[in-house]
Amino acid sequence: MKKVLCYTLFLTVFTVLGCSQQSKNSNDVEKKINSLLSQMTLDEKIGQMNQLTDVGINDDVKAQIKNGSVGSFLNTMSPEQINEMQKIAVEESRLGIPLVFARDIIHGFKTIFPVPLGQAASFNPEVGYNGARVAAVEASSVGIRWTFTPMMDISRDARWGRIAESCGEDPVLTAKMVVAMIRGFQGENLADPTSIAACAKHFAGYGAAESGKDYNTTWIPEELLRDVYLVPFEAAAKAGCATFMCSFNDINGVPSSGNRHLNVDILRNEWGYDGVLVSDWGSAQQMIPHGFSEDLKQAAEQAANAGMDMDMMGFAYINHLKELVNEGVVSEKTIDSAVRNILRLKYRLGLFDKPYVEIKDSTVFYAKESLEKAKQAAVESAVLLKNENNVLPLANLKSVAVIGALADAPADQVGTWCFDAEPSHSVTPIAAITEAYGKDVKINYVQTLKYSRDKNKSDFPKALAAARNSDAVLYFVGEEAILSGEAKCLADISLQGAQSELLTELKKSGKPVVLVVMAGRPLTIEKEAKEADAILYAFHGGTMAGAALADLIFGKAVPSGKLPVTMPKMVGQIPIYYNHKNTGRPTGKGATLIDEIPVGAGQFSIGSTSYHLDAGSEPLYPFGYGLSYTTFEYSDVQLSDTVISLNGKITAKCTIKNTGKYDACEVVQFYMRDLVGELIRPVKELKDFQKILIKAGESREVEFTLTTDDLAYWHSDMKKRADKGKFYLWIAPSSDLGKAVEFKLK
Ligand code: BGC
Numbered sequence: 130m131k132k133v134l135c136y137t138l139f140l141t142v143f144t145v146l147g148c149s150q151q152s153k154n155s156n157d158v159e160k161k162i163n164s165l166l167s168q169m170t171l172d173e174k175i176g177q178m179n180q181l182t183d184v185g186i187n188d189d190v191k192a193q194i195k196n197g198s199v200g201s202f203l204n205t206m207s208p209e210q211i212n213e214m215q216k217i218a219v220e221e222s223r224l225g226i227p228l229v230f231a232r233d234i235i236h237g238f239k240t241i242f243p244v245p246l247g248q249a250a251s252f253n254p255e256v257g258y259n260g261a262r263v264a265a266v267e268a269s270s271v272g273i274r275w276t277f278t279p280m281m282d283i284s285r286d287a288r289w290g291r292i293a294e295s296c297g298e299d300p301v302l303t304a305k306m307v308v309a310m311i312r313g314f315q316g317e318n319l320a321d322p323t324s325i326a327a328c329a330k331h332f333a334g335y336g337a338a339e340s341g342k343d344y345n346t347t348w349i350p351e352e353l354l355r356d357v358y359l360v361p362f363e364a365a366a367k368a369g370c371a372t373f374m375c376s377f378n379d380i381n382g383v384p385s386s387g388n389r390h391l392n393v394d395i396l397r398n399e400w401g402y403d404g405v406l407v408s409d410w411g412s413a414q415q416m417i418p419h420g421f422s423e424d425l426k427q428a429a430e431q432a433a434n435a436g437m438d439m440d441m442m443g444f445a446y447i448n449h450l451k452e453l454v455n456e457g458v459v460s461e462k463t464i465d466s467a468v469r470n471i472l473r474l475k476y477r478l479g480l481f482d483k484p485y486v487e488i489k490d491s492t493v494f495y496a497k498e499s500l501e502k503a504k505q506a507a508v509e510s511a512v513l514l515k516n517e518n519n520v521l522p523l524a525n526l527k528s529v530a531v532i533g534a535l536a537d538a539p540a541d542q543v544g545t546w547c548f549d550a551e552p553s554h555s556v557t558p559i560a561a562i563t564e565a566y567g568k569d570v571k572i573n574y575v576q577t578l579k580y581s582r583d584k585n586k587s588d589f590p591k592a593l594a595a596a597r598n599s600d601a602v603l604y605f606v607g608e609e610a611i612l613s614g615e616a617k618c619l620a621d622i623s624l625q626g627a628q629s630e631l632l633t634e635l636k637k638s639g640k641p642v643v644l645v646v647m648a649g650r651p652l653t654i655e656k657e658a659k660e661a662d663a664i665l666y667a668f669h670g671g672t673m674a675g676a677a678l679a680d681l682i683f684g685k686a687v688p689s690g691k692l693p694v695t696m697p698k699m700v701g702q703i704p705i706y707y708n709h710k711n712t713g714r715p716t717g718k719g720a721t722l723i724d725e726i727p728v729g730a731g732q733f734s735i736g737s738t739s740y741h742l743d744a745g746s747e748p749l750y751p752f753g754y755g756l757s758y759t760t761f762e763y764s765d766v767q768l769s770d771t772v773i774s775l776n777g778k779i780t781a782k783c784t785i786k787n788t789g790k791y792d793a794c795e796v797v798q799f800y801m802r803d804l805v806g807e808l809i810r811p812v813k814e815l816k817d818f819q820k821i822l823i824k825a826g827e828s829r830e831v832e833f834t835l836t837t838d839d840l841a842y843w844h845s846d847m848k849k850r851a852d853k854g855k856f857y858l859w860i861a862p863s864s865d866l867g868k869a870v871e872f873k874l875k
Contacts, residue, residue: 158476162469168224171461173197174468175450177226180407180441186210194228195221198447200471201275201439203231206549208486211272219484226472227480229326231275235294235546236260238267239494239554240672242503243510244544244613244649245280245306247668249296249693250755251509252796253820254309259502261313265325268549270493272486274478275326277374277407279310281361282331285704287697288341290617293545293649293669295336297693298706298752300360301815307361308368319371320479322487329365331376331409333391334358341703343616344377352808352843354380357708363400371474372405375437377412384419386412387428392436405470406438413443425449433459438467495554500673507670507677509794513688513756514664514696520641521663522684522758523601528571530595531559532635533605534578534628535647541581541607544649544669545614554672558605558645561675566683573599581609582626589634596638603682604635604661605645610669613649622700623653636660645678651696655749666692684758689794689820691755691863698749702741707752707864708811716740718747753798753815753864759789759825766860766870774875775851778836781870783860785831787823796820799833800864802857807844813864833860840874 166174177200184190193199194217205211211230218228236242242260243250249257261279268276280294281303296303307329316324334354338345349358362373373396375385385391386408396402413432414425422428429445430453440446453459475481513521523529535541539555563572573595577588596602606628611617623629635642644661646652649669658664665688670677680686697705716738723742726735740746764784773779785795799817803810816839823829835858840851853874861867 158473161476162472165224165226165472166465166468169468171451171454171464173224174464175446176200177468177471178439178450178464179447180231180439182442186213190214191217194218197222197224197226199228200226201229201231203441205230206232206271208272208488212485212488215484227475227484229275229475229478229480230272231277232268232273233278233546233548234264234268234273234276235278235280236264236544237503237547237671238264238549239551240267240496240499240503241543241547241550242506242671243674244293244669245296246293246649246693247510247670248506249302249306250512250668250690251506252302252691252693252818253509254305256506256509257306257309258313260506261310261327262316263499263502265314265316266323267494267499269323269325270486270489273325274480275328275372276314277328277330278314279307279327280330281307281365282336282376283358283361284336284694285706286336286338286341287622287650287652287694288618288620288700288703289336289338290343290545290613290619290649291336291615292694293613298695299693299708299815300357301817302693304361304364308364311365311368311370315369315371319477320482322479322483324478326371326474326478328372328374328407329362329370330374332362332373332385332396332406333376334380334385335376335378338378342618347378347380349380351847352845355843355849359395366396366400366402370404371477372407373402375406375408375412377409377415379419379421384412384416384421386437387416387421387431387435389435397436403470403473405474406436408432408437408439408441408443410441411443413437413440413445426453429453430458433463433467438470503671504673504677507667507674508680508686510670510690511665511667511677511681511688512690512692512754514666514750514754515658515661516663516756516758518641518662519758520601520643521665521682523643523682524684526570526600528573528599530573530575530592530599530602530640531562531605532575532577532592532595532602532631534576534580534583535605535607535645536574536603537576538580538609541610542647542669542674543671544610545617547610550672556673556675558603558675558678561679562603562682565679571599577631578626578628580626581607581612581628584627586627586630589631592631593634593638596635596640596642599640602635602638602640602642603645604632604642605647606632607647608649608652610649620700622650624657629657632657632660643682645682647674651692651694653697653700653749655698658749687758687791687793688755689757689796691753691796692750693752695748695752696750699744702744702748705748708814710809711812712739714738716746718745720745751863751865753796753862755796755863757789757791757793757795759787759791759793761795761823761862762786762788763860763862763867765868766858768870768872771872772875773835773837773872775837778834779872780832780834781858781860782830782832784828785821785823786828787825790825792822792824794820794822795862797831798861798863800859800861800867801835801839802869803840803842803852804855804857806842806852808842810842813859815864831860837874
């Protein structure tokens with residue numbers, strides 16, 4: 130709790146100081162931008178709008194920098210090379226405009242934190258803040274001042290590989306996590322050499338890709354877009370996220386790079402955003418295969434007129450913008466406004482004053498405190514899904530069998546998007562368990578399957594023998610890093626290879642089996658959930674995953690993670706998410722399942738409600754779910770009032786008692802439902818949450834406030850407002866629990 134409070138205080142102080150400082154400096158910066166812009170040729174302006182990837186330094190690259198035909202590079206990783214390129218820009222180009230160097234640092238540069246989906250399971254924005262701050266300090270030390278993170282795409286589909294990079298299915302949780310990440314990357318002042326510009330991506334709707342297939346089309350009604358998908362983006366814009374990135378997908382037929390409604394009407398005009406909007410890699414060019422642009426020239430025209438400032442590896446602007454301006458199809462005013470945004474970023478980063486990176490030795494990498502923070506993040510990211518007979522934490526053991534591909538997979542445990550990670554620094558579960566407990570507990574290690582897709586069962590007998598000779602079994606399963614992330618989508622999200630069969634084999638030992646899952650997505654593990662005695666869902670936990678898991682398994686740490694995404698039983702349930710609509714024929718838990726249907730049953734004899742005959746209507750585990758080694762008891766909720774008037778607010782209080790034996794953190798969740806709407810509303814919507822530490826036997830009171838703004842949603846006239854009438858709210862440990870309390874909006 131202390132940490133959470135500190136974080137809130139930090140944000141408040143930061144916001145107050147940040148705002149006043151920003152407004153003081155912004156006039157000066159705008160003057161400088163205008164003066165520079167007035168000296169720039171059209172070619173130089175278009176050059177600023179061009180972003181290229183690193184190909185090393187050759188004569189061609191030198192010439193491009195010198196004549197100002199490139200404004201930014203991504204993927205240049207040597208500080209010496211960055212300085213050499215920067216020197217040409219600053220000293221040899223006509224106006225000396227510095228370059229900005231970018232890189233994807235998604236959940237760590239060297240010290241890798243859990244994948245963002247895992248970080249979101251912590252329900253602790255401080256975890257996101259720490260991960261981003263550590264990444265910024267490490268990456269800026271080699272000259273990277275811009276990263277394409279955080280991804281804030283809402284995802285309701287675990288087939289989509291990029292769900293690993295997301296904060297899951299909920300807009301409020303995502304918004305809180307990504308705002309903290311933005312603060313972590315950008316620091317208190319973007320001009321600080323350890324600050325790097327963050328990027329809100331992918332704008333927008335990318336996570337709604339049809340059938341969970343990357344880059345796929347999306348169809349999102351504007352009300353849903355605004356109520357769900359845009360919520361984190363608006364929060365990011367308000368938090369001063371320095372850049373935004375267009376997404377690859379189209380929404381309702383319009384690719385984001387050419388989507389003026391999104392990029393101008395909403396981002397610029399409604400939200401007043403003045404940062405850079407960069408394309409995704411080649412996304413302007415890709416409007417041709419989308420069938421939106423006839424050729425690269427039309428793509429350049431559509432993207433520029435739709436407000437895309439910078440073309441990342443699309444070559445549309447550099448090849449065609451000048452011609453388009455000369456033809457009068459794209460106005461110079463449009464170009465100027467894009468260039469203003471780009472120069473503003475460079476001023477804000479302090480690159481005009483300090484263009485070079487100070488060459489340091491590598492001591493900022495893997496600093497002790499960074500590794501501790503990464504470990505704490507991995508501890509908080511693990512979700513305890515099952516713990517029959519309190520198998521966990523393991524205690525009073527003489528021996529334990531350690532089995533499974535992920536027990537020793539240093540490159541896989543860091544997860545997707547870790548270009549700069551060094552697996553030799555990963556602390557794997559087997560290494561951590563051996564080091565911490567190897568002296569007291571006999572460890573019978575048989576990896577058995579060498580990687581997640583391995584189907585070779587030749588070591589099964591050895592694994593079973595190890596299980597039989599041990600007091601308990603720790604079985605580490607999951608996914609290789611290559612199975613999640615960009616373009617890594619799956620139609621079958623069950624355990625790969627022979628991992629499931631090995632669990633059945635291990636159960637023959639009669640020993641308690643603890644299943645530890647290290648994956649980039651929620652996997653469909655219904656069968657395994659029945660077989661395993663305990664399940665710890667750890668996602669890909671990063672550099673310190675093994676050390677964190679060892680602490681959790683042996684009780685040095687207590688699980689506190691909650692699911693940031695619904696876990697389906699079967700892939701056919703997707704999309705499945707907690708904040709769904711009720712339908713006109715909702716189903717309770719008692720629906721007749723396929724094996725219960727009498728042979729020859731009449732068509733309507735088993736009822737007519739909304740569910741799958743084989744899966745029911747419930748997920749395997751709901752959003753917000755997660756157990757602890759202790760137990761918490763929630764009191765009834767007390768409301769300050771049962772009626773809320775327009776522009777009023779209501780507070781809800783609840784006392785939570787730790788009724789178990791461990792001091793532990795609980796994620797207290799605050800949900801709401803609008804019972805009758807002009808447009809029907811979800812059965813539950815998370816409005817807020819608090820993560821609090823409660824000592825064993827102690828109680829804590831938690832209070833949440835709901836304003837009429839929180840009750841509002843986008844109506845069919847595209848106005849956001851609240852409907853009068855009846856509402857429910859819950860203070861609960863999970864999205865499927867708690868007692869509804871009613872109030873009315875007058
Ligand atoms: C991804 C982006 C990433 C960009 C630059 C694209 O393929 O979609 O998320 O930032 O590449 O590496």
